[in-house]
């Protein structure tokens with residue numbers, strides 16, 4: 284369905300999937316005029332998230348085609364509305380998953396707008412004017428200033444992009460448990476899965492001096508976990524002896540495993556009162572056995588991205604402590620190949636599309 288909303292007068296070049304084959308092709312569409320609360324952003328980079336695959340292939344059955352994916356967007360402001368006070372032309376900014384919320388509920392009013400039940404996403408959402416939202420696989424974006432963050436000078440735009448979804452997804456649950464404070468006590472943290480989310484979780488935890496154990500099904504990840512990201516320990520989750528040896532050793536575990544699984548064996552790794560935070564969405568419901576839950580008075584919690592305030596705080600922290608996402612930059616004619624590799628988890632550790640064609644390093648694709 285083509286965009287027909289009357290105030291959508293700005294022509295934009297982008298890349299879209301048109302059916303459940305998920306194949307991405309160039310696509311020209313319209314965006315809204317820059318409203319009084321809006322900023323127009325020339326997009327430089329857009330990260331590629333696993334969610335993009337679910338949407339382009341309609342795996343959740345909710346895709347409105349054509350879909351222009353992308354919710355890890357960085358760029359430069361080229362236009363500001365008359366009510367915009369937070370930003371000016373030329374500012375380096377980022378847009379993550381949020382395009383609109385109700386602005387009135389208790390969560391919107393308390394800087395927890397990511398939990399608003401009327402949240403509309405940056406793509407495949409319905410904006411306030413009734414139009415379908417299109418994401419960052421495109422050259423230009425119009426965003427309400429309330430859902431835009433500043434990118435601090437010290438952060439390169441290409442590595443900042445994945446922080447807007449992958450980064451904030453793992454930052455918030457750790458911050459909520461008091462693990463990312465200047466004076467946080469040293470805790471023992473488990474990171475399940477070491478992909479785009481997991482490697483950032485290791486970096487956040489190590490930046491605050493915690494003892495970090497990476498739990499993975501791939502023995503090949505051990506060297507990088509320890510040497511590149513500074514993990515203190517590595518456990519092969521398929522090795523029962525290794526798992527048994529770490530029983531009741533961890534205070535907090537973050538679960539980023541994308542495949543179907545039971546959390547029972549991982550709950551056993553937690554101390555009594557330990558917390559398992561779920562930020563992943565496997566295809567099937569996660570299996571949650573009662574015994575390891577009740578015998579350890581353990582807690583299983585969920586978390587989704589973060590508020591705009593939290594995202595801004597995270598950006599400042601990443602600039603200050605040099606917490607950067609490891610990326611592979613791809614060109615716009617390599618999007619399909621990158622999505623194929625992403626589906627096989629063959630990426631270290633996030634693909635970022637060089638939307639403006641300015642990046643000097645070319646990918647191995």
Ligand SMILES: [Zn+2]
Nearest residue numbers: 332334448449
């Ligand atoms: Zn995402």
Ligand SMILES: [Zn+2]
Nearest residue numbers: 385388391399
């Ligand atoms: Zn709300």
